[in-house]
Amino acid sequence: MQHLYHATALDPAIPVPSWWRDTKTDVPAYPTLEGEIDTEIAIIGGGYTGLSAAYHLARDHDIQAVVLERAYPGWGGSGRNGGFCCMGSSKMPWNKMAAKFGLEEARSFWRSQRESVGLVAEIIDREGIDVDKTGHGEVSLAHKPNLVDALREEADYMARTFGATEKFMSKEDLVAQGLNSPGLYAGVANPVGFGLNPWKYVTGLAAATARAGARIFGNAEVIHWSREGGKHVLTTQRGRVRADKVLIATAGYTPEDLHNDYGGRVLPALSSIVVTRPITEAEQKAQGWTNTTPVYDIRYLLHYFRLLPDGRMMFGGRGGLSAEPGKLRAQQDRIEADFRAYYPEWRHVEVTHRWSGLLCLAQDLVPHVGSWDDQPGVYFAMCYHGNGVAMGTWSGRAAARAMVGGVDERPNFIRRPPPRFPLAFLRPLYLRGAYVAYGIRDSLS
Structure with a gap:
């Protein structure tokens, strides 16, 4: 084949x-x-x-x-x-989707995504599946100061157009909520979603x-x-x-x-993940990152990351071009370097697992x-x-x-x-x- x-x-x-x-x-x-x-x-x-x-x-x-x-x-x-159970699944911006397919079609798609999160939760509860559920919602993060206004405007657009209840978070809000990194400047919290063990x-x-x-x-x-x-x-x-x-x-x-x-x-496109050893409570407080809510930055080649129930940090990202073993390792090393750049207080924390997989894109x-x-x-x-x-x-x-x-x-x-x-x-x-x-x-x- x-x-x-x-x-x-x-x-x-x-x-x-x-x-x-x-x-x-x-x-x-x-x-x-x-x-x-x-x-x-x-x-x-x-x-x-x-x-x-x-x-x-x-x-x-x-x-x-x-x-x-x-x-x-x-x-x-x-x-x-x-393990991000959240809204998403399209790479087309919402305003472009509304312009291309019509506002009602875009709203229908938004509702289906919100409903999809509830469907997973419903199946988990009905069937008694222990998935190590963590966090409440998800947070998108601005990785540069000049993206803060765009993030705020996107949240306002989603509220006006779809009735979304997303909340803008300033840098101070991120720090107060245990989401502190020198490379992150603001965020938008979406209450729909949670983390799980996939x-x-x-x-x-x-x-x-x-x-x-x-x-x-x-x-x-x-x-x-x-x-x-x-x-x-x-x-x-x-x-x-x-x-x-x-x-x-x-x-x-x-x-x-x-x-x-x-x-x-x-x-098909590659995505790679690294996972650290358990990070102690003292180490989490030193960095100022104690929140288990799934988060991602708004780069085109985004990173997605979250604290796991036992204190490990899972950090993933896009960008690999070859699934040959040696080149996969190089991509995973790049993801590890990006993780350490976001969390300078955790530069000493060992990575214990690394792997890659394929996702699926449409034209x-x-x-x-x-x-x-x-x-x-x-x-x-x-x-x-x-x-x-x-x-x-x-x-x-x-x-x-x-x-x-x-x-x-x-x-x-x-x-x-x-x-x-x-x-x-x-x-x-x-x-x-x-x-x-x-x-x-x-x-x-």
């Missing part, structure tokens, strides 16, 4: 050295598909989106879907992200999905997709699934040649949850732009409803397939050029 990144990024045999994996090791193994089975709905991908779709199909519609995961549930981005959430969601009646298969990479007698036939290493409908829910880990109409429609900068008009029975849910904990869960439910003709809350503009990138084979060069431009903008802004 074809992919834009080095083969090691797609190899399930290579361990994922994340801190999250160390916090929960008693994870059940799921069987490998053997032989041939028939099902109404097959789902490719065992992350938040695919599991949420299967969970809601079983729980709400009494349909026992089949989930095919190339490794094990949560192996991809769902098990290795920063591995505990995705493995808990998988268990809940299996209990609801869905069939989950691990080590079941789809290596061929064909049509036979009106059915979709998905072939894995050891078996075949015949389905009436198929949902693609593999995001940045989707092979280019999975389906004949899929190639060139998404751009038009918005998520996509829908189906192809000329490909009967083929559905997709993807492109969360690095913010898939909540939106992936919501999109899985939305896809499930679309497949059975249920309540449809999707904004119209996310129902269409992701548009193809022009000269799609040049996507790695597009990303490189974008990162160079973003780096220049971040240094000049």
Whole structure:
């Protein structure tokens, strides 16, 4: 199968050295598909989106879907992200979205994002999933003094246009709230959101999905997709699934040649994370950072970071261009250097874990949850732009409803397939050029 990144990024045999994996090791193994089975709905991908779709199909519609995961549930981005359950999922500014798609469509999308956070909380509570929930909301941060006014204006715009209850925070407010760094000058607090352990959430969601009646298969990479007698036939290493409908829910880990109409429609991008040893209470007070609320800066190549329940600091960022092991390590080293620049009092604090993963970008900068008009029975849910904990869960439910003709809350503009990138084979060069431009903008802004 074809992919834009080095083969090691797609190899399930290579361990994922994340801190999250160390916090929960008693994870059940799921069987490998053997032989041939028939099902109404097959789902490719065992992350938040695919599991949420299967969970809601079983729980709400009494349909026992089949989930095919190339490794094990949560192996991809769902098990290795920063654990930000928050609004996001689009890289298009809100004012541009309103201008392009109309104000009501933009408001519908804003409501869906707010609802997505509540949906995750609802599932966690209903299924009794312990996710190490922390913080209340999230905070966006200005990393330069000349960005403070823009941050304040954005909060005012969101309040006027969407009824958002975001609160501007001055430098003094940040210090008072335990969010002190010499490299941060103001913030906007959004009350919607929280932090969680993404591995505990995705493995808990998988268990809940299996209990609801869905069939989950691990080590079941789809290596061929064909049509036979009106059915979709998905072939894995050891078996075949015949389905009436198929949902693609593999995001940045989707092979280019999975389906004949899929190639060139998404751009996988790397994100890397480092996690420190537990930082003592005295060390936290020395830096003035004691708040566990998830935060991110507003760079084009943003950083996202938060204190974990045991005092460790998780710090992540975008910008890598190669998944080759040596180059991944260099990217992770850069993220560690950025962490130490933000927290001079923690320069002595050791980093104990570092890892990377792939997120999924669309050419038009918005998520996509829908189906192809000329490909009967083929559905997709993807492109969360690095913010898939909540939106992936919501999109899985939305896809499930679309497949059975249920309540449809999707904004119209996310129902269409992701548009193809022009000269799609040049996507790695597009990303490189974008990162160079973003780096220049971040240094000049």
